[in-house]
Amino acid sequence: AQSVTQLDSQVPVFEEAPVELRCNYSSSVSVYLFWYVQYPNQGLQLLLKYLSGSTLVKGINGFEAEFNKSQTSFHLRKPSVHISDTAEYFCAVSGYQAGTALIFGKGTTLSVSS
C-alpha cells in the first residue's frame, strides 16, 4: 500500500516570492507521482506528473517538481508566485499496476498576498 504525507498544511507567501510545497511518500513498490491543484468550489486538476525518466518535471502555470527516490520525496516549487496561485495543492501517488488506487495527501493551502 502507498501513503502520502504533505508536511505543511498552510504556506503563506508574498507575491513574487519563491515557494516550495513538500511531499513525501511511502511505498513498497515503484510509483507514479502527481500534483493536483484545487481552486475554491472546484474539482481537482492536474498540475504535473512524474512517470519515469528525468527527475525534474515541469507542469502548468510555471510549477515544477523534483522526484527524489532516496528521500522518497516529490516537492513542488515555483520561483515566483502570483495572487492567482492561491489554492489547495495535493500530492498523490499511484502504483504501476492496472486497477491500482490513487492516494492523496491531506493537502497544502497556499495563500499568496500582495
Add this chain to the structure above:
Amino acid sequence: DAGVIQSPRHEVTEMGQEVTLRCKPISGHNSLFWYRQTMMRGLELLIYFNNNVPIDDSGMPEDRFSAKMPNASFSTLKIQPSEPRDSAVYFCASRSPPNTEAFFGQGTRLTVV
C-alpha cells in the same frame, strides 16, 4: 467529452434520510474512484472500481455507505441512513491506465441537518 459528471451538485437532507450521489465517468476510462473531502481529514479514498468491479472498499467509513457500478458509464454512492457527520464534499474521478491522470468531477456538496 464533457468530463466526469456528478449529480446533484448540492444536496441538503435531514438526518436519517437516504442519499444517493451519482457519477458518470469519462467514456473509455476503466477505473473510477469515490473520494470524500473534509477540513479535518482532507481527501479520503472511499472506494474504487476497475472494469466495474469494486477493488478496495476499505475506505468506506461504515455499513451505512455503499457504492455500485452497474456498467462502465454509471456509478452511485449511497448513504443510508445519513448523519450530520457525513456532511462533506464527495468527488468522483476516473482514469484509464495508472500512468495517466485522474479526471475529477465538480463534486457533490452534501449537508445533513
